[in-house]
Amino acid sequence: MNKIFFKISILLLGGCFLFQNLNAQKIPAYKINDLEALIDKSEKPMIVNFWATFCIPCIEEIPYFIKKTKEYEKHDVSLLLVSLDMEDYYPAKIKSFALKQNFAAPLAWLNETDADLFCPRIDKEWSGAIPATLFVNNKTGYRKFFEDQLTEEELDAEIKAMLN
Numbered sequence: 001m002n003k004i005f006f007k008i009s010i011l012l013l014g015g016c017f018l019f020q021n022l023n024a025q026k027i028p029a030y031k032i033n034d035l036e037a038l039i040d041k042s043e044k045p046m047i048v049n050f051w052a053t054f055c056i057p058c059i060e061e062i063p064y065f066i067k068k069t070k071e072y073e074k075h076d077v078s079l080l081l082v083s084l085d086m087e088d089y090y091p092a093k094i095k096s097f098a099l100k101q102n103f104a105a106p107l108a109w110l111n112e113t114d115a116d117l118f119c120p121r122i123d124k125e126w127s128g129a130i131p132a133t134l135f136v137n138n139k140t141g142y143r144k145f146f147e148d149q150l151t152e153e154e155l156d157a158e159i160k161a162m163l164n
Helices: 002-024 032-041 054-069 094-099 115-122 154-164
Strands: 046-051 080-083 107-112 132-137 142-146
Touching: 032 046, 032 115, 032 142, 046 054, 054 080, 054 094, 054 154, 080 132, 132 154, 142 154
Parallel strands: 046 080, 080 107
Antiparallel strands: 046 132, 132 142
């Protein structure tokens, strides 16, 4: 009985810390200049995933982005989930949605409405469709963009390519 109680207590405590961490997380609002500067100055290999709360393929792929980022923690791979939701979703609805989905990763909101302005600054071929993901390793000059949902296997292969 004590072992079961102990296991349940550990699970509840861990869940509380996760919930508290996600709940305490601030969601910065970036203009495209800010986001570009963050990407350009990153000293770590970085994955920038563009998503929205209404995008089913986005929501499906984010859990394994989080999982793979944790697997590559020793390589200092960072993940930033950039919401492209409308202004009235920022920050409360984005935060609430991320909490419900257990998106335990840094979040940001792109405070831009003109996709013709911000898309080509991320990648000149980006049509604005999501999910979209940018892989950057400034130390090696690696930069690759995907405008599609990635499978877990594709994500793993891309992280490996970014690290080499």
